[in-house]
Amino acid sequence: MSWLAFIGLAVILYYIVYLILWIVCDGNVWLIYKEHFGKPIAELRKNVVWITGASSGIGRALALQLAQEGALLILSARREKELEEVKAECIRKSNGKLHEEDVFVMPMDMLKIEDHQKCLDRVLEKFGRLDILVNNAGRSQRANWEDIELKVDRDLFELDVFSVVHLSRVVVRYFLKRDLNARGHIAVTSSVAxxxxxxxxxxxxxxxxAVNAYMNALRVEHRNIDVTIFAPGPIATDFLQEAFTARHNEKVGLSTKNQKRMTAERCGKLFAVALANKMMFVWCGLFPVNVLAYVARSPILSHIVFLLLNEKALNKIREGKL
Ligand SMILES: NC(=O)c1ccc[n+]([C@@H]2O[C@H](COP(=O)([O-])OP(=O)(O)OC[C@H]3O[C@@H](n4cnc5c(N)ncnc54)[C@H](OP(=O)(O)O)[C@@H]3O)[C@@H](O)[C@H]2O)c1
Structure with a gap:
């Protein structure tokens, strides 16, 4: 066999293996590689991690995963009772690594921008430092494009973008003020969407x-701040209950039961892997979402999918019905 034929065969084999990995993995290949061969989540032991949207779903699952490895936690969201329950579960799951004083319940409404600095001050007063901010609080949406009231666009951006950007700015200013050798870490729960x-x-x-673009801009300007964009596909949480519709002050109010979705626990674990390994941009999702996520990264492949699958088929995949 000539060298040229050998190289050609090796390239073809590489792509076949890569394609199989797209199908069998429930996250991008690099993330799954790091899960098995990267730094363990235990690297985050004693790190001070502030999670917004920790009262349910992905935020709760991430908190439990980090608690098992002994990370010190600040749990934020609006529902205090749920946060207290998550705290109790974190301490129980930590197997003695965490005690009452290691998990701080700090209720906050992300939309109250004027409180963000006060909340950071409370975190610093409690733990003396902050290592990682996880911007996870957010709401999704189900609506026809042409029906959406502008007020809904604005409300959704207030929560999913502006509150995230503002809280991150408050924390980034704190990271930049402290010891020059200390690194800071900002993470955001984005989406395959x-x-x-x-x-x-x-x-x-x-x-x-938009939030991805803001985070990428932060990464470029501040090399001593790690930025993790974590983009889940469909996850089994209660998010459809709270999701926006096309109309102001209306919620979808549906359950995700009986839909094929990744469990919140698995998602929380992969999120923790991404944090421990300071990964820049990762995603997760069950087949075929994981494959479609790869496809979306290529303009040619995503154009082919656009031609092959109409909006109803894409929606079925997205709702875990295909
Ligand atoms: N589930 C999915 O399929 C999926 C896929 C991709 C991305 N995501 C993203 O994952 C993140 C978490 O969603 P989830 O699926 O875990 O849904 P979830 O269970 O509904 O969690 C949303 C969290 O955000 C908090 N939150 C909402 N509004 C808030 C506000 N104004 N101030 C403070 N906290 C607020 C909620 O707590 P309180 O109600 O107690 O305030 C809750 O803890 C979101 O950013 C979402 O966009 C989810």
Whole structure:
């Protein structure tokens, strides 16, 4: 066999293996590689991690995962009772690594921008420092593109973009003021809808694309701040209850039961892997979402999918019905 034929065969084999990995993995290949061969989540032991949206779903699952490895936690959201329950579960799951004083319940409404600095001050008063901010609080959407009231676009951006950007700025200013050698870490729960085609969620897609761009801009300007964009596909949480519709002050109010979705626990674990390994941009999702996420990264492949699958088929995939 000539050298040229050998190289050609090796390239073909590489792509075949890569394609199989797209199908069998429930996250991008690099993330799954790091799960098995990267730094363990235990690297985050004693790190001070502030999670917004920790009262349910992905935020709660991430908190439990980090608690098992002994990270010190600040749990924020609006529902205090749920946060207290998550705290109790964190301490129980930590197997003696965490005690009452290691998990701080700090209720906050992300939309009250004027409170963000006070909340950071409370964190610093409690733990003396902050290592990682996880901007996870957010709401999704189900609506036809043409029906969306502008007020809904604005409300969704207030929560999923502006509150995230503002809280991150408050924390970044703190990171920049402290010891020059100390690194800071900002993470955000984005979405596959933040880089792929997702029908019937126009404001949400816009918001998650925007938040990705803000975070990428931060990464470019401050090399001593790690930025993790974590983009889940469909996850089994209660998010559809709270999701925006096309109309102001209306919620979808549906359950995700009986839909094929990744569990919040698995998502929380992969999020923790991404944090421990300071990964820049990762995603997760069950087949075929994981494959579509790869496809979306290529303009040619995403155009082919656009031609092959109409909005109803894409929505079925997205709702875990295909
Ligand atoms: N589930 C999915 O399929 C999926 C996929 C991709 C991305 N995501 C993203 O994942 C993140 C978490 O969603 P989830 O699926 O875990 O849904 P969830 O269970 O509904 O969690 C949303 C969290 O955000 C908090 N929150 C909402 N509004 C808030 C506000 N004004 N101030 C403070 N906290 C607020 C909620 O707590 P309180 O109600 O107690 O305030 C709750 O803890 C969101 O950013 C979402 O866009 C979810």
């Amino acid at each position: 933040g880089f792929a085609i997702a029908p019937f969620s126009a404001s949400y897609c816009g918001a998650k694309h």
